[in-house]
Amino acid sequence: MGKESRDLFPGALEMMILQTLDRRPMHGYALAQRIKAVSDELLQIEEGSLYPALQRMLKAGWLESERGLSPKGREVRIFRVTAAGAKRLESERQSFERMFAGIARVMETA
Amino acid sequence: MYSRRRRYEELGESMREHLAERVDELVEQGVPREEAEYRARREFGNVTHIEEQARAVWQWPRVESLWADVKYALRQMRRSKGFAAAAVGTLALGIGAAAAMFTVVDHVLLQPLPYKDPGRLVTMDEHGPDSRFQSSTPWVDFVQWRAASRSFEDMAFGSGMMGRSYIQGNSASLQVGGQEVSENLFALLGVKPAMGPGFVAEQPAMGAAKNHGSIVLSHSVWESAFAGDKNIVGRVVRVNDEPYTVVGVMPAGFAYPLGGAPFGQVWTTIELGKKDQGRDWESSYYDAIGRLRPGVTVAAAQAEMTTIQKQVAAQYKDSEIRESRSLVGVKRYDDSLIDKDVKKALLALLAAAGVLWLIASVNVTNLLLARATARQREIAMRGALGASRARLVQQMLVEGLLLSAGAAALGIGLALLAVKVTGSVAPVRLNVNFSTQVDWRILAALCGLTLLTAVLASAWPALMAAKAPIEPALKQGGQQTGAGRRHNRLRSGLVAVEVAMSLTLLVACGLLLRTIYTLRHVPLGYRTDHIIVANLAIPSYRFTDKSVEADLYQPLLQRTQQLHGVDAAGLISEVPLGQTFNIMLSLRMNGNTITAGLKTVSPDIQKIFGMKMLAGRFFTSGDTPTSQGVAVVNPAFAREYAPNKHDWNSLLGMKVWNLRKDMPARIVGVLEDERQTAVAKPSQPEVEVCLCQITPASGIYQPSTIAMDLAVRTRRPAAEMIPELRDLLKQASPELANSKFSTMDQIVEDSFGSQRLAAHLLEVFGGSALLLCVAGLYGLLAYVVSQRTRELGLRIALGAQRGNLLWLVLRQAGAMLLTGVAVGLGLAWVSGRLVRGFLYGVQAHDAWTLAGAALVLFASGMLAAYLPARRAAGVNPMEALRSE
Numbered sequence: 001m002g003k004e005s006r007d008l009f010p011g012a013l014e015m016m017i018l019q020t021l022d023r024r025p026m027h028g029y030a031l032a033q034r035i036k037a038v039s040d041e042l043l044q045i046e047e048g049s050l051y052p053a054l055q056r057m058l059k060a061g062w063l064e065s066e067r068g069l070s071p072k073g074r075e076v077r078i079f080r081v082t083a084a085g086a087k088r089l090e091s092e093r094q095s096f097e098r099m100f101a102g103i104a105r106v107m108e109t110a
Numbered sequence: 111m112y113s114r115r116r117r118y119e120e121l122g123e124s125m126r127e128h129l130a131e132r133v134d135e136l137v138e139q140g141v142p143r144e145e146a147e148y149r150a151r152r153e154f155g156n157v158t159h160i161e162e163q164a165r166a167v168w169q170w171p172r173v174e175s176l177w178a179d180v181k182y183a184l185r186q187m188r189r190s191k192g193f194a195a196a197a198v199g200t201l202a203l204g205i206g207a208a209a210a211m212f213t214v215v216d217h218v219l220l221q222p223l224p225y226k227d228p229g230r231l232v233t234m235d236e237h238g239p240d241s242r243f244q245s246s247t248p249w250v251d252f253v254q255w256r257a258a259s260r261s262f263e264d265m266a267f268g269s270g271m272m273g274r275s276y277i278q279g280n281s282a283s284l285q286v287g288g289q290e291v292s293e294n295l296f297a298l299l300g301v302k303p304a305m306g307p308g309f310v311a312e313q314p315a316m317g318a319a320k321n322h323g324s325i326v327l328s329h330s331v332w333e334s335a336f337a338g339d340k341n342i343v344g345r346v347v348r349v350n351d352e353p354y355t356v357v358g359v360m361p362a363g364f365a366y367p368l369g370g371a372p373f374g375q376v377w378t379t380i381e382l383g384k385k386d387q388g389r390d391w392e393s394s395y396y397d398a399i400g401r402l403r404p405g406v407t408v409a410a411a412q413a414e415m416t417t418i419q420k421q422v423a424a425q426y427k428d429s430e431i432r433e434s435r436s437l438v439g440v441k442r443y444d445d446s447l448i449d450k451d452v453k454k455a456l457l458a459l460l461a462a463a464g465v466l467w468l469i470a471s472v473n474v475t476n477l478l479l480a481r482a483t484a485r486q487r488e489i490a491m492r493g494a495l496g497a498s499r500a501r502l503v504q505q506m507l508v509e510g511l512l513l514s515a516g517a518a519a520l521g522i523g524l525a526l527l528a529v530k531v532t533g534s535v536a537p538v539r540l541n542v543n544f545s546t547q548v549d550w551r552i553l554a555a556l557c558g559l560t561l562l563t564a565v566l567a568s569a570w571p572a573l574m575a576a577k578a579p580i581e582p583a584l585k586q587g588g589q590q591t592g593a594g595r596r597h598n599r600l601r602s603g604l605v606a607v608e609v610a611m612s613l614t615l616l617v618a619c620g621l622l623l624r625t626i627y628t629l630r631h632v633p634l635g636y637r638t639d640h641i642i643v644a645n646l647a648i649p650s651y652r653f654t655d656k657s658v659e660a661d662l663y664q665p666l667l668q669r670t671q672q673l674h675g676v677d678a679a680g681l682i683s684e685v686p687l688g689q690t691f692n693i694m695l696s697l698r699m700n701g702n703t704i705t706a707g708l709k710t711v712s713p714d715i716q717k718i719f720g721m722k723m724l725a726g727r728f729f730t731s732g733d734t735p736t737s738q739g740v741a742v743v744n745p746a747f748a749r750e751y752a753p754n755k756h757d758w759n760s761l762l763g764m765k766v767w768n769l770r771k772d773m774p775a776r777i778v779g780v781l782e783d784e785r786q787t788a789v790a791k792p793s794q795p796e797v798e799v800c801l802c803q804i805t806p807a808s809g810i811y812q813p814s815t816i817a818m819d820l821a822v823r824t825r826r827p828a829a830e831m832i833p834e835l836r837d838l839l840k841q842a843s844p845e846l847a848n849s850k851f852s853t854m855d856q857i858v859e860d861s862f863g864s865q866r867l868a869a870h871l872l873e874v875f876g877g878s879a880l881l882l883c884v885a886g887l888y889g890l891l892a893y894v895v896s897q898r899t900r901e902l903g904l905r906i907a908l909g910a911q912r913g914n915l916l917w918l919v920l921r922q923a924g925a926m927l928l929t930g931v932a933v934g935l936g937l938a939w940v941s942g943r944l945v946r947g948f949l950y951g952v953q954a955h956d957a958w959t960l961a962g963a964a965l966v967l968f969a970s971g972m973l974a975a976y977l978p979a980r981r982a983a984g985v986n987p988m989e990a991l992r993s994e
Contacts, residue, residue, distance in 0.1 A: 029132065046155040059168065077127065
C-alpha cells in the first residue's frame with residue numbers, strides 16, 4: 001500500500017460509507033470497489049477495514065443488513081442506511097464541511 | 111433482536127463473499143486461481159485479525175474475559191477433582207472457623223445497644239478508694255448530683271423489684287424481671303413505647319405520683335403472657351398480686367437494664383417516700399444512669415462528679431461509710447455490660463481462629479504453587495500465543511476466587527453448625543449469645559474474608575507463574591530448572607510457616623488442658639458427690655404477712671427428708687460455686703467496718719457438704735428464734751478479723767451482726783475454707799446465719815428469702831430423684847415447679863465453664879492445624895520425590911544405598927520441621943500473654959507444655975514424611991532412568 005497515504009481522521013470512513021450506501025444499498029465487496037473507484041484511487045483503504053466499520057455502524061443503528069442478490073446474481077448480504085443513519089450522515093457532513101472550510105481558510109491566509 | 115451468534119455468522123459470510131467475489135474477478139482477468147486467492151487475501155488485509163476486530167464490536171471484552179476465565183477454571187477443577195476438593199476443604203475449614211468465631215464476637219461485643227445514641231449513656235456508682243464495692247445511690251445524693259452537675263443532659267435511676275416477680279398472664283403466671291424506674295427513664299434512653307403513651311413525663315421528685323399504678327410491659331412479656339393482645343393498653347394486670355394499669359408496650363428488642371436474667375421485663379415507677387429521705391440502712395438505693403451533654407467526654411464528667419462527690423460524701427455521718435462513698439465512677443454503659451474477662455477470652459479465640467485460617471490459606475497457596483509448576487507448559491503456551499501478563503494473573507486469581515467462594519459456601523455451613531453446637535454445650539452462665547442470626551456485619555466480614563483468602567492464596571502463585579520465562583518451559587524435558595529449585599525452597603518455607611503457627615495453637619491448647627486438669631483437682635473443702643441442688647425461685651409476694659421460714663422452708667425440709675433415699679436435706683442461700691445469688695454486707699464489728707458475704711443456711715448443710723469445723727460448733731436444732739443469736743464464719747473472715755490470729759477460738763462469742771434490733775448474733779464456730787465463687791479464686795470472708803433464726807422482723811429477712819438453694823444428699827440416681835423433688839416443690843408452691851435442678855458435680859464443672867469451652871475450641875483449632883500442617887508437609891515431600899525420581903534412580907545406579915535416600919527425604923522434612931518449631935516457639939512465647947487470663951496453676955511459658963507440643967508436632971511431621979521417604983528409597987533405577 002502507498003507509503004504516502006495518511007490515516008483518515010476518525011469518522012471519515014463511516015461518513016464515506018454512509019454517503020455511498022445512502023446513494024444505493026450494496027454489499028461489502030461492491031462498497032469497497034465503489035469507494036476505491038469514486039475516490040479515484042486517491043484514498044488507499046484496506047478493504048478489510050470496512051468490515052469492523054460496518055459492524056460498528058450496525059451496532060449504532062445507522063445501518064441495517066439483509067439478504068439480497070448482487071448484480072452478478074450471487075447471494076450476498078446487503079447493507080442499507082437507516083433513518084438514524086441518514087441523520088448522522090447529514091450532521092457529519094456539516095461538521096466536516098465546517099472543518100474543511102476552517103482549515104482551508106487557515107491555509108490561505110497563513 | 112439479533113443474537114450474537116447470528117451477527118458473527120453474518121459477518122463471516124460477508125467477508126467470505128467479499129473474498130470470493132474478488133477471486134472470481136481476478137480469475138476472470140486471467141489470473142490463475144491460486145494466485146488470485148493469494149492476492150485477494152493480501153489485498154484484504156489480515157483476515158483473522160479483521161474478523162476479530164469486527165467481532166469485538168459486539169463484545170464486552172472485560173466481562174468476556176472474566177467469564178472465559180471462570181469457565182476455564184471450572185473445567186480445570188472438574189478435571190482435577192482431588193485437587194479441587196483438597197483446596198476447597200482446606201479453605202472451608204479456615205473460613206468456617208473464622209466465621210464462627212466472628213459470629214460469636216459480633217453477637218457479644220459488637221451489637222449496638224437498643225437506645226438512641228448509646229455512646230452518651232453512662233452509669234454513676236459511688237465507691238470507695240479501693241473500689242471493691244460499687245454502691246447504689248440514695249435519692250438524696252442523686253438530688254445533689256442533679257443540682258450541681260453541668261455535664262448531664264438528664265439523669266434517671268432505677269432498681270430491680272425486691273424478690274422474684276410474677277405477672278398473672280392470660281393462662282398462667284410468668285416470672286418476669288420487675289424494674290422500678292424513674293418516669294424519665296425511657297425519655298432519657300430515647301425510646302418510645304411501641305404501643306400506648308408510656309409514663310407521663312415528670313422529673314423525679316418527692317411526691318410525684320402521676321404514674322402511680324402504671325406499668326409498661328416489654329415486648330416478650332406482652333407476647334408470652336398476653337398473646338399479643340392488641341387492646342392491652344388500659345387493661346389492669348396483676349404483678350405479684352398487685353393491680354397495675356398497662357400504659358405501654360416497649361418495642362421488640364428493648365430491655366433495660368441489659369445483661370440481666372433472661373426473663374421478660376416490666377417497668378413501674380418509683381414513688382419516693384419516707385425511705386428516701388435519709389442515707390441510712392433503711393433507705394432505698396438505686397442505680398443511676400445519665401446521658402452526657404453533646405460534646406462532654408466521660409473523663410470530663412468523671413472529673414466533675416469527683417468534685418461534686420466530695421460535698422455529697424460529707425453528708426454521711428459515719429466516717430467509714432463516708433470513705434466507702436467518697437468517689438463516683440462514671441462509666442460508659444456499654445463498657446460496663448461486658449465482662450472484661452469474657453471480652454479478652456473471645457478476642458483471644460478469634461485470634462486463634464484467625465491463625466487457623468492463615469494456616470489453611472498458606473496450605474492452599476502451597477497447593478496452587480505446586481499446580482502452577484505442573485502447568486508451566488500450558489501457561490507458557492498461552493503467553494506465547496499472546497496472553498498478556500495481566501491476563502495470566504487474572505486467570506489465576508479468578509481460579510483462586512472460585513475456590514475461595516466454594517470454600518466460603520461450605521464454610522458457612524460448618525460455621526453455623528459449630529456455633530449451634532457450641533451454644534448448646536456452653537454453660538448459660540457465660541452469658542454469651544450463641545444465636546445463629548446473621549446480620550450485615552457478619553455477611554460483610556464473610557465476603558471480605560473470602561476475597562482476602564482468594565488473594566492471599568492465589569496471588570503469589572499467579573505472579574510467579576506470570577513472571578516465569580516462556581522459552582525454557584516450552585522446551586522439552588525442562589523440568590528441573592533453577593527456577594524449580596527456588597520454587598521448592600519457597601514451598602518449604604511456607605510449610606515451615608505453617609508448622610510455626612500450628613505450634614502456637616497446640617501450645618495454647620496444651621496450656622488450657624492443663625488448666626482444666628488442675629482446676630478439677632483443686633481441693634474444695636467440701637464434698638460434691640451425690641448432692642442434688644435445686645435453685646428455688648421463691649414467690650415472696652405470697653408470703654408477705656407470713657413467715658417464709660415457718661410456712662415454706664421448714665415444711666419443705668421436713669417433707670424432703672422423709673422422701674425415700676434422702677440422707678439429708680438443707681437450705682442455703684447459694685451453694686458454693688452456684689453463681690446465682692450472693693449478698694454482701696458491710697458490718698460494724700469492734701469499731702471496724704467489715705465486708706463479708708452473707709449466707710443463710712439450715713443446720714443440715716454441714717452434714718450434706720461434709721465441711722469441717724475448725725473451731726466451735728455449727729448450727730443445731732437448738733438454735734431457734736428465741737435462743738441466743740448465732741453466726742458461723744469461715745477462715746478468710748477469721749484471718750482478717752480475729753483478735754488473735756493464731757487462735758481462732760478468740761473469735762467465739764464476738765458479736766458480729768444484729769439479727770434483729772434486740773438480737774445480736776455471736777460467732778459460735780469457724781467453718782473450713784471453701785471455694786465459694788470460683789475454683790480458681792481464694793475464698794472471701796463469709797458469715798453464715800441460721801435459717802431458723804430469721805423472722806420477718808429481721809433486717810435480712812428479705813434478702814434471705816427471695817432466693818434459696820435446696821441441697822439434697824441422696825444415694826439414689828438424680829434422674830429418679832428430680833421428678834419426685836419437683837412434685838414436692840410444686841405442692842409447696844406452684845411457682846417452685848419451674849426451679850432449676852442440677853447436681854453439685856455439674857455445678858463445679860460449670861464453674862470453670864469458660865475454660866472448658868476455650869479448651870474445646872482450641873482442641874478443634876489445634877487438631878485441625880496439626881492435620882493441615884502434616885498434610886501440607888506430606889504433599890510437598892511427595893511432590894518433591896516424584897519430581898526427583900530420575901535423580902534418585904541415578905543415585906542408586908551410582909551406588910547409593912536405600913538408607914541414604916531415605917535419609918535424604920527425612921532430612922528435608924526435618925529441616926522444615928525444626929525451622930518451623932524454632933520460629934513457633936518464639937511465637938508461642940509472645941502470644942502467651944493472650945491466654946494468661948485463662949490459665950490456672952500453669953504459667954503461660956510453661957516449659958513442659960512447650961516441649962510437649964513441639965514434640966507432638968515434630969513426631970507427626972516425621973511420621974508423615976516417612977511415606978514419601980520410603981517411596982524414594984524404593985525407586986527402581988531402571989524405570990526411573992527410562993522415563994522421559
